[in-house]
Amino acid sequence: xxxxxxxxxxxxxxxxxxxxxxxxxxxGTTFFPPLGIGCEICGAGAEGLRAVPLAAAGxxxxxxxxxxxxxxxxxxxxxxxxxxxxxxxxxxxxxxxPATIDAIGSRVAAQWAELRTDADGNDVVEPRFRIEDxxxxxxxxx
Amino acid sequence: MxxxxxxxxxxxxxxxxxxxxxxxxxTPYTALGVHAVRAALADAGLDWQAVETAxxxxxxxxxxxxRLMYRHLGASGIPMTQVENASASxxxxxxxACIDVASGLVEVAxxxxxxxxxxxxxxxxxxxxxxxxxxxxxPFTHFALLxxxxxxxxxxxxxxxxxxxxxNARNGAGNPNAQRQKERTLEEVLAPPQISGPLTRLQCxxxxxxxxxxxxxxxDAIARLGLDPARAVRVLSSAARSETVYQAENFxxxxxxxxxxxALADAGxxxxxxxxxxLHDAFTVxxxxxxxxxxxxxxGGAASQLAEGQFDIGGRVAVSPSGGLLAMGHPIGPTxxxxxxxxxxxxxxxxxxxxxxxxxxxxxHMVGVGAVCLVHVLAAAA
Numbered sequence: 001x002x003x004x005x006x007x008x009x010x011x012x013x014x015x016x017x018x019x020x021x022x023x024x025x026x027x028g029t030t031f032f033p034p035l036g037i038g039c040e041i042c043g044a045g046a047e048g049l050r051a052v053p054l055a056a057a058g059x060x061x062x063x064x065x066x067x068x069x070x071x072x073x074x075x076x077x078x079x080x081x082x083x084x085x086x087x088x089x090x091x092x093x094x095x096x097x098p099a100t101i102d103a104i105g106s107r108v109a110a111q112w113a114e115l116r117t118d119a120d121g122n123d124v125v126e127p128r129f130r131i132e133d134x135x136x137x138x139x140x141x142x
Numbered sequence: 143m144x145x146x147x148x149x150x151x152x153x154x155x156x157x158x159x160x161x162x163x164x165x166x167x168x169t170p171y172t173a174l175g176v177h178a179v180r181a182a183l184a185d186a187g188l189d190w191q192a193v194e195t196a197x198x199x200x201x202x203x204x205x206x207x208x209r210l211m212y213r214h215l216g217a218s219g220i221p222m223t224q225v226e227n228a229s230a231s232x233x234x235x236x237x238x239a240c241i242d243v244a245s246g247l248v249e250v251a252x253x254x255x256x257x258x259x260x261x262x263x264x265x266x267x268x269x270x271x272x273x274x275x276x277x278x279x280x281p282f283t284h285f286a287l288l289x290x291x292x293x294x295x296x297x298x299x300x301x302x303x304x305x306x307x308x309x310n311a312r313n314g315a316g317n318p319n320a321q322r323q324k325e326r327t328l329e330e331v332l333a334p335p336q337i338s339g340p341l342t343r344l345q346c347x348x349x350x351x352x353x354x355x356x357x358x359x360x361x362d363a364i365a366r367l368g369l370d371p372a373r374a375v376r377v378l379s380s381a382a383r384s385e386t387v388y389q390a391e392n393f394x395x396x397x398x399x400x401x402x403x404x405a406l407a408d409a410g411x412x413x414x415x416x417x418x419x420x421l422h423d424a425f426t427v428x429x430x431x432x433x434x435x436x437x438x439x440x441x442g443g444a445a446s447q448l449a450e451g452q453f454d455i456g457g458r459v460a461v462s463p464s465g466g467l468l469a470m471g472h473p474i475g476p477t478x479x480x481x482x483x484x485x486x487x488x489x490x491x492x493x494x495x496x497x498x499x500x501x502x503x504x505x506x507h508m509v510g511v512g513a514v515c516l517v518h519v520l521a522a523a524a
Contacts, residue, residue, distance in 0.1 A: 006272055019274075029387075033273045041387055061390060062294070064286035064339035071277055080279055082287055090390050092287075093274030104294040127274060 005115055005126040009033060010056070017110040017127035021054035021087065030054065030088035056110035056127050058085040065098055081129050083108055096128040107133040146408040147380045150244035154374035155520065156359045157186025158483040163321040163352035163471035166259050171203050171351075175211040175256040178353035178476075182252065186357050187369060190215040193357065194248035196222045199235035199255040200475035202262060211256065228510030229422065231255065232354065233478030237380045237516060239358050244377075249363035255476030256353040281511070282346050282425060286339025288392055289427035293340070296442030298430070300340040304331040305448055306426040307345050307468050313455060314465025316495035319480075321350045321471030345426040347467040354479035356486070371523060375486045378519040379408035385513040392431065397515045398507065399435040405505070405517035413437040416459050416519075417501040418488045420481035422509045423466040429453075432507060433461060460498035463488060478516065481506040489522040 002012040010017050022034035026044040032054055038045055061082040069076040079095040096113060110127035118124050147153070159181025161174045175198075183190060198208045208222035227234040232255030239251035266272075279287075292298055308328055314320040331344045364371055381404040388396045406413055413436055421436075423429040430444040438459060439447050447453065453461035464470045464484035467477060485504035487493040493501075506518045 006274075006276065009272060009274060033271060062287040062291035064283055064290050066278065066283050066286070066338045067336045068282075068338065069278065070280075073276070074278060078278065080275055080283060080287070082291075084390055091274060092279055094278065101290045101294045104291065126276070 001122050002112060002125045003118060003122045005124050010127055011053070012112070012125055017056040017112060019054040019056050019127070021052045021089070022049045023052045024048055025050060032085065032089045032091050054085055054087040056085070056129070058083045058108060060104050060106045060108045060129070060131065061090060062104060063095060063099055063101070081108065083129055094126070094128045096130045099131060103131055106131045147240060147244050148378055148408055148410070151246060152361050152376060153240045153243040153358050154361070154364065154376050155356055155482060155486045156364060156369050156374050157182040157184075157188060157357040158486045159183070159185055159355045160319045160480060160483055161353040162319045163350050163473050163476070163480070165321070165348075166351050169351070171207060171256050171258050171353075172211040172214060174258075174351060174353040175254055176214045178256070178355040179212070179215060179252065179254060182355035182357050188250070188357065188367060191218055192250050192367060193218070193220060193252045195220055195239070195242055195251045197225050197235035197238045197251070197253050198222065198475070199225050199227070199232035199253065199479060200257050201226050201228055201231045202257050202260045202474050207256075227514055227516075229424070229472070229474060230478055230508040230510035230514050230516045231475045232480070233506065233508040233516035233518070234382070236356055236479055236482055236518065237382060239356070240377050240380055243358050243360050250357065250359045250367075252355060252357045253479050253482075254353065254355045255473075255479035257473050257475035258351040259349050259474070282341055283338040285425035285427055286337075286341050288394070288431065289341060289425075290339050291392070292427060292431065296445075298442070298445050300332065301328060302445035302449065303340055303345060303426040303430070304328055304342070305445070306423065306429045307331045309448065309454060310423060310429075310462045310466045310468040311344070313463050313496060314469025317465050317470055319352075320465045320469050321348050321352075322465065322469045341425055341427075345468070347424045347472040350471045350473050352471065352473040352476045352480070354476040354483050356479050356482045373490050374523050375489050376521045376523065378410070378521050379405045381405035381408060381517045383515050393513060394428070394509055395431045395435040397509065397513060398432050401515040401517045402436045402505070402507065405519050409519035411503060411519065416503050416505050418460045418463055418485055418498050418504040419507070420462060420464060420466065420484055420504070421507040423462055423468050424472055426468065429461065429466070436505075436507075455496055455498050460488070460501070463493065463496045463498055478506065478508045481508070482518065482520070485520050489520060
C-alpha cells in the first residue's frame with residue numbers, strides 16, 4: 001500500500017493526490033500548506049479555519065531545474081514548479097520530469113511518485129506535477 | 143499622530159568604515175567589527191566615548207554578541223542592541239540608529255553590521271511549516287523560479303541576466319572592500335557550474351564574513367563636536383515594510399515597489415532624481431526586478447537599459463556601484479550597513495575609481511527572507 005512521505009500534506013489513499021488545504025470561514029481564502037493558528041488575510045482565529053481537500057491540479061506558473069542540492073533526500077538535477085491551483089493558492093512542489101519555460105501556462109496535475117519502500121514493504125509516495133497539456137513545450141531542462 | 147523621519151530633527155551620516163568582505167576564515171567577529179568601527183570613528187573624527195548607543199545588525203554569528211566586540215573600544219556603558227532581520231539586519235540596525243537620533247533620544251548613534259557564516263536555521267523549520275517542495279527550494283531556486291517566469295513574461299535571455307553580473311563585477315574590481323574584485327566577461331559569467339534555472343555560480347552572491355559601520359549624528363552634535371558639515375550625508379527617509387499576501391504577483395518585487403514608494407515620498411523626491419542605488423542583487427535577476435519595481439524602467443525593460451549602460455557608473459543612475467551583493471559580497475549582517483558606506487562615499491565624492499559623477503541623491507534597498515524590505519534615501523550635504 002501507499003504511505004505519504006508527509007502525512008500532514010496529502011492523503012495517499014486516493015488514486016490521484018489530494019492536498020490537505022484549509023479555508024477561512026470569515027474571508028473565504030484557501031491556503032496550502034494548511035494554516036491552523038490564524039488566517040493570514042483577515043486574522044480570524046483557529047476556530048474559523050476549516051480543513052478542505054484541494055485537487056492537486058492547476059496551471060504551471062514557473063519552474064526551475066535545480067543542479068546543485070545539499071540535501072541527501074534527492075539527487076540533483078530535479079525540477080521544481082510553482083503551480084496556481086484551480087482551488088486557489090499558488091503552491092510549490094516538484095515536477096515528475098524536466099521541462100522548459102515554454103511549458104509555463106500549461107495545465108498540470110499531480111501523480112504519485114514512489115520515493116522508496118519502507119520497512120513494512122509500503123511504497124512511500126509524494127505528489128509530483130506532470131504536464132497534461134504540453135502545447136508547444138519542449139523536453140529539455142530550464 | 144505618526145511622523146516621517148524627515149519631519150523629525152535632521153539626522154546625518156558622519157562617519158563610515160568597513161572591514162573588507164572576505165571568504166570565511168579564522169578572524170574572530172570581534173576583530174572584524176572593531177576594525178570597521180575604528181575606521182568609521184576615524185572617518186568622522188570622533189572618539190568612541192561620543193557614541194551614545196549601538197545597534198548591531200547580525201543574523202548568523204551568536205546570541206548577544208555586541209559587548210564582547212565593543213569592549214575593545216573602551217568602557218562606556220552605552221545601550222547595545224542586536225538587530226536580527228535576516229539579510230536586512232544591517233539596514234534595520236541603521237534605521238534604529240537614525241530613529242534614536244531623529245527622535246532626540248541621543249545625539250550620536252552607531253549602526254554596525256558584523257557576521258561570520260554559521261549554521262542557518264529557517265523559521266519554517268522552527269515553526270514546523272512543511273510544503274510539497276520539502277526543503278528542496280533554497281534561495282537560489284526561489285530566484286531561479288522568478289528568473290524563468292521573467293524570461294517567459296518578457297522574452298529575456300540568460301545572457302541578459304548574466305550582464306548584471308558583468309557590470310557588478312566591473313564595479314567590484316574597483317572596490318578594495320569587495321569579496322570578488324575580478325572583472326568578468328559574459329562568457330565567464332555564463333560558464334558552468336550551473337546552479338539553478340538560468341543562474342550560474344557567478345550570478346549568485348558569495349556569502350562571506352566582514353563588518354561595516356555607520357555613525358549618525360544630529361546637527362547639534364555635528365556643530366558641538368566640530369565635525370565637517372560638508373561631509374555629513376543627510377538621511378532623508380527610512381521605510382520598512384513586511385510582506386502581505388500578493389497571490390500570484392512576485393512578492394519580492396511587490397514589497398520592493400511598496401517600500402520604495404514610501405521612502406521616495408517621505409524623502410520628497412521622484413525615482414528619476416536618484417543618482418546612485420545599492421540594491422539587494424543577491425542573484426542577477428533581482429537587480430532587473432527591483433530596478434523595474436522602483437520605477438526606473440518599465441516592466442521587462444531593465445535588461446535592455448542595462449545593456450545600453452544606463453545603470454553603469456557614469457550612466458543615467460549608477461546601480462550597485464560597490465559591486466553589489468554579487469561582487470562586494472553578502473556577509474548578511476554587514477550588507478545593509480555596507481550599502482550606506484558606499485552611498486555616503488558616493489555622495490561625498492570620495493568613491494575614487496567607482497565615483498559616479500555628480501552624485502547627490504542615493505537609495506539603499508535590502509530585502510530579508512521572512513519577508514521584509516528596508517529602503518533609505520540619502521542626500522549629499524547642501
